[in-house]
Amino acid sequence: MIQMKNVYKKYSNGIVALNGMNVEIDQGEFVYVVGPSGAGKSTFIKMMYREERPTSGQMFVDGIDIATLKNSKVPLLRRQIGVVFQDFKLLPKLNVYENVAFALEVIEEKPEEIRKRVLKVLDLVGLKHKARMFPTELSGGEQQRVSIARSIVNKPKVVIADEPTGNLDPETSWDIMRLFEQINKSGTTILMATHNREIVNSMRHRVIAIEGGLIVRDVAGGDYGYEG
Numbered sequence: 001m002i003q004m005k006n007v008y009k010k011y012s013n014g015i016v017a018l019n020g021m022n023v024e025i026d027q028g029e030f031v032y033v034v035g036p037s038g039a040g041k042s043t044f045i046k047m048m049y050r051e052e053r054p055t056s057g058q059m060f061v062d063g064i065d066i067a068t069l070k071n072s073k074v075p076l077l078r079r080q081i082g083v084v085f086q087d088f089k090l091l092p093k094l095n096v097y098e099n100v101a102f103a104l105e106v107i108e109e110k111p112e113e114i115r116k117r118v119l120k121v122l123d124l125v126g127l128k129h130k131a132r133m134f135p136t137e138l139s140g141g142e143q144q145r146v147s148i149a150r151s152i153v154n155k156p157k158v159v160i161a162d163e164p165t166g167n168l169d170p171e172t173s174w175d176i177m178r179l180f181e182q183i184n185k186s187g188t189t190i191l192m193a194t195h196n197r198e199i200v201n202s203m204r205h206r207v208i209a210i211e212g213g214l215i216v217r218d219v220a221g222g223d224y225g226y227e228g
């Protein structure tokens, strides 16, 4: 599903964020990406949906060559990938239904198919009854549920999440994690950067630890492994 071979990323300010990374992630895996602040986790995640481009090395996501992909083809890649952010990134002028439908409207899906799929994912995240509400009328947890609904409405093979529980209280974070587990059980690959030790130590999955732009640990069912 995801392959990286000697991926190196140097930002224009000279900072090396990824220093020759090698990794393989299979379809259906659930992977946590952990590590200290500034280790390169977000850069690693951003490569997956071509928010950043490798400086050198080879990288494939669902068979798509990320390093050489033309900018004009990036929207095609992003249709195969769901992305969830710490700060939700919902469109404030659109209601819940419209925020989720938007992902399908841009690819010109048929209206009846849009309606069916949006209602189905809103039901899955438990927000069908709030479809007409606006993001500002929702709690943080509810907003994150909308963003998860949006990320899966295209039926992507992989969902990438950068600190999805970073802005949520502990109880809400567990709810959101249960949702990711459910999505993963249906066969979707999940790749999640997180600082949440309790969650990583309790909902066990593969753990990739990054330090100084390199993978320093890669353990199936591993623990968070950092203090504090």
Ligand SMILES: Nc1ncnc2c1ncn2[C@@H]1O[C@H](COP(=O)(O)OP(=O)(O)OP(=O)(O)O)[C@@H](O)[C@H]1O
Pocket (backbone or CB within 6 Å): 011, 012, 013, 015, 016, 017, 035, 036, 037, 038, 039, 040, 041, 042, 043, 044
């Ligand atoms: N757009 C950018 N331009 C220049 N340097 C950057 C950029 N984004 C990140 N960096 C640098 O690259 C390194 C890795 O940053 P990255 O955001 O990937 O780390 P992180 O592990 O996600 O950190 P955190 O846990 O704090 O979010 C850091 O030194 C950071 O300052």
